Each structure stands twice: as C-alpha cells, then as structure tokens.
Amino acid sequence: MSTAIDSHSTKDWTGFAEQQISEAGLRHSSPRQKVIDLLAGQDCAVTALEMDARLEGVGRATVYRAIEQLEGLGLLQKVDLGASAYGYEKVDPSGHHHHHIVCDSCGLVRPFEDESMETAIHEVRQSGFRIKGHEVTLHGTCQDCA
Amino acid sequence: MSTAIDSHSTKDWTGFAEQQISEAGLRHSSPRQKVIDLLAGQDCAVTALEMDARLEGVGRATVYRAIEQLEGLGLLQKVDLGASAYGYEKVDPSGHHHHHIVCDSCGLVRPFEDESMETAIHEVRQSGFRIKGHEVTLHGTCQDCA
DNA sequence: TATCATAATGAGAATCGTTATCAGTTAAGT
DNA sequence: ACTTAACTGATAACGATTCTCATTATGATA
Known part of the structure; x- marks a missing residue:
C-alpha cells in the first residue's frame, strides 16, 4: 500500500480526464487545460476563486464551467470547507480517496x-x-x- | 434505544439553549427566542433564509446573529446541503445525532x-x-x- | 421605580461566491 | 477552406452572508 495521500496518480488523472473530456464530445482548449493541470498538481481541495487567481489568462466563468464539467464527469469532487465556499479536488479513477x-x-x-x-x-x-x-x-x- | 431520528428532546434543547444563552451573559429577547423555537421544532437542517422567511417580525440580520451565537455555544450545527447554502440543526446535549x-x-x-x-x-x-x-x-x- | 450600561434590534448597504448572458473566437470534422 | 457548435472572457445578475449604524430594550443597580 502506498503512503498516505499520495500523488502518484497526477499523470494518470490528467490523461484520464483528457480522455473522458474527449469521449464526452467536448473539445480541447487551452484555458480548460490550465484548470485541469492546476487540479492535477493539487493533493487536496482548492477553491474556485483560488484557481481563478492562480490562472493567468483564464476567465472566472471558464473556471466555473470547467469545474462543472469535470464534476459532471465524475472527475472532480466538491468538498465543504466550512467557510461558505467549496473546494474542489480530483477524483482518483482507482477509487482511492481521503x-x-x-x-x-x-x-x-x-x-x-x-x-x-x-x-x-x-x-x-x-x-x-x-x-x-x-x-x-x-x-x-x-x-x-x- | 429510541426510534431513529426522534424529537423527544425538543423541550430539553429549548431549555438547555435558554440556560446556555443566559450563562453566556446574553440577554433574553423575543426575536432570538423565535429563532430558537423554530429550530427546536425542527428535526433536520433548515436554511437561514428559510428561517427568515418563516419568522414574522424578525430581521434577517438577527437570524444570522442568532445562528452565529447558538453555533458558538455548541447548540447548533452547520451542515452542508450541497447547494451552496448551509442548513442548521440543533445539537442534542445528550450527544445523540444523525x-x-x-x-x-x-x-x-x-x-x-x-x-x-x-x-x-x-x-x-x-x-x-x-x-x-x-x-x-x-x-x-x-x-x-x- | 428610575437610572444606566450595553446587548439586541431592523433596515439597508456592502461583500463574497456563483451563475447567466452574449457577442466574438476557435477546434475539428468535412 | 468551410461550417458547425463548443468555447471563450467580460460583465451583469443573483443569492447568501456580513457589516454598519442609529434606535430600542433588557436587566442589574441604586
């Protein structure tokens, strides 16, 4: 068994996400890709506004749209951070989670x-x-x- | 053991809440009492705006203030309803919860x-x-x- | 019972997170 | 290259929550 909260799946997830996106009939785009890359490199929940702040040249609406799509595809999970804002984190296709x-x-x-x-x-x-x-x-x- | 999700503690909770409020150096007031009474009669989570809508003659700010105070005293618990709004439900002093x-x-x-x-x-x-x-x-x- | 310090109030403004709108852009199949 | 529809950013709209402030009311004390 791997050590707690591993991130070995970063690349797996990115590839899996891209594949799912394309299979869903969605196109490839650089802004959404940036959202995916950011999430892939994250081990725990990130806020939508945090993503928006960190991503140069990606509109806020696009961040929220990407989150919505990824969540709809089961690639992302919404978690309650308690402070009247949600965080989002990738869902490992293996089912492994924390x-x-x-x-x-x-x-x-x-x-x-x-x-x-x-x-x-x-x-x-x-x-x-x-x-x-x-x-x-x-x-x-x-x-x-x- | 009582049957699931009982509400036998409605009166207990109200009394306990009033006591805790007074011990915390807070005063008695009719608007806050209305909030307490509403929560006491509820078995599961209610939204702040729902409370505001149901309570005649209680300002929205007061509803939020009451929630904040009750939560601070451990009498209320915030639960994530998933739809970008929280629900609040009473915390049974016995520790019994769902x-x-x-x-x-x-x-x-x-x-x-x-x-x-x-x-x-x-x-x-x-x-x-x-x-x-x-x-x-x-x-x-x-x-x-x- | 009158006084007084201060908790509590409601109305509304301000803020924050999220969603909707819309006209222009771009990916990708033909 | 052409065409269709997904995608985009800017911005407006929206709902939930917090803040401000002038006024009211509680309850301890004299």
Missing part, C-alpha cells in the same frame, strides 16, 4: 485516511437510496490553536 | 443513523488534532430519481 479534518478556529484543512472507518461507511445501507459516494469531515482544534 | 444522505439529482436530504459507522469514526485518531465532532454526508440517488 477525507478532511478542519480546525474550527483557524480553518486549517488537513487530509486523512482511515481504513476501518471506510469499511464501516461502505456497510451502511439505506432503503430507497443507491449510495454512490460519501464525504466525511472531522472537526476539532489543531496543534497550533490548542 | 447524519445525512442527499440525492444528487433532486437535492432531497434525508437523515440517517448508523451505530457501527459511528463507532468507527470515534476511533479515528489524528496526531496534532483534538477531534471534537464529525459530519458525514452520503451521496446517491433516491428512489424517485432512480
């Missing part, structure tokens, strides 16, 4: 993984619902704020 | 409980963090949308 702990006083977000919690969540059944995914957020106080 | 399944196509939110998932989450340890709470959201498709 969750988040956020410090309630400074807002620090740290990714974490836990095998047995994961198992327990997969065993949850809810009548009438086909469960496709899950999101866990732990809240607390980080070392610096304690 | 989580949410949301239908990704119609937005339906349904509360659920799962004992063994709960146990697994409580066993999660993260160095440098004092974990105080957690939030789980299951995603999927509801019966009507399937």
Whole structure:
C-alpha cells in the first residue's frame, strides 16, 4: 500500500480526464487545460476563486464551467470547507480517496485516511437510496490553536 | 434505544439553549427566542433564509446573529446541503445525532443513523488534532430519481 | 421605580461566491 | 477552406452572508 495521500496518480488523472473530456464530445482548449493541470498538481481541495487567481489568462466563468464539467464527469469532487465556499479536488479513477479534518478556529484543512472507518461507511445501507459516494469531515482544534 | 431520528428532546434543547444563552451573559429577547423555537421544532437542517422567511417580525440580520451565537455555544450545527447554502440543526446535549444522505439529482436530504459507522469514526485518531465532532454526508440517488 | 450600561434590534448597504448572458473566437470534422 | 457548435472572457445578475449604524430594550443597580 502506498503512503498516505499520495500523488502518484497526477499523470494518470490528467490523461484520464483528457480522455473522458474527449469521449464526452467536448473539445480541447487551452484555458480548460490550465484548470485541469492546476487540479492535477493539487493533493487536496482548492477553491474556485483560488484557481481563478492562480490562472493567468483564464476567465472566472471558464473556471466555473470547467469545474462543472469535470464534476459532471465524475472527475472532480466538491468538498465543504466550512467557510461558505467549496473546494474542489480530483477524483482518483482507482477509487482511492481521503477525507478532511478542519480546525474550527483557524480553518486549517488537513487530509486523512482511515481504513476501518471506510469499511464501516461502505456497510451502511439505506432503503430507497443507491449510495454512490460519501464525504466525511472531522472537526476539532489543531496543534497550533490548542 | 429510541426510534431513529426522534424529537423527544425538543423541550430539553429549548431549555438547555435558554440556560446556555443566559450563562453566556446574553440577554433574553423575543426575536432570538423565535429563532430558537423554530429550530427546536425542527428535526433536520433548515436554511437561514428559510428561517427568515418563516419568522414574522424578525430581521434577517438577527437570524444570522442568532445562528452565529447558538453555533458558538455548541447548540447548533452547520451542515452542508450541497447547494451552496448551509442548513442548521440543533445539537442534542445528550450527544445523540444523525447524519445525512442527499440525492444528487433532486437535492432531497434525508437523515440517517448508523451505530457501527459511528463507532468507527470515534476511533479515528489524528496526531496534532483534538477531534471534537464529525459530519458525514452520503451521496446517491433516491428512489424517485432512480 | 428610575437610572444606566450595553446587548439586541431592523433596515439597508456592502461583500463574497456563483451563475447567466452574449457577442466574438476557435477546434475539428468535412 | 468551410461550417458547425463548443468555447471563450467580460460583465451583469443573483443569492447568501456580513457589516454598519442609529434606535430600542433588557436587566442589574441604586
């Protein structure tokens, strides 16, 4: 098993994303590619406005459109950062993923993984619902704020 | 054990909330009381704007202020409803709580409980963090949308 | 009961994140 | 090269939340 929160899949994801985009009948474009590249190099959630700020020559509308499309293709996941803004992070095609702990006083977000919690969540059944995914957020106080 | 998602604690919570408010050096006021009463009668998350709409004679700013105070006192919990707006629900002093399944196509939110998932989450340890709470959201498709 | 310090209020302005509009641009199949 | 439709950035519109401020009301104290 790889060490926690690995990024070995950066290139895999980029290629996979490009392929999915093209299979969906979407075209190739440089602005959207920049969004993809930025997300590929990120291990945890990034805000839409952060992306917009970091990407020269990419309009804000385009950033939001790209997010929408990637999310629709299941390539991106929206995560609640608690501060009335969402973060987005790539979805590994292998299914490998992490969750988040956020410090309630400074807002620090740290990714974490836990095998047995994961198992327990997969065993949850809810009548009438086909469960496709899950999101866990732990809240607390980080070392610096304690 | 009580049946799932009970509301037996409505009155407990109201009383507890009033007590905590007063102990925090806050005064009693009728607008804030209306917010408390509305929340007390609710089993699952309500939006700030929903509260504002339902409460006659309570300004929007007051609704947000009350939410902020109650949340600060640990009487209220913010939950991510996925649609770029948060919902708020009372925190039972007994520690009893539920989580949410949301239908990704119609937005339906349904509360659920799962004992063994709960146990697994409580066993999660993260160095440098004092974990105080957690939030789980299951995603999927509801019966009507399937 | 009158006084007083200050918490609490509502209306509205300001801000922030997100979505919609639209006219011009560009990718890619023919 | 031509054509079609996806793509684009700028900007307006929108919904949710926070801030400002002048006024009101609570509740402890005299």
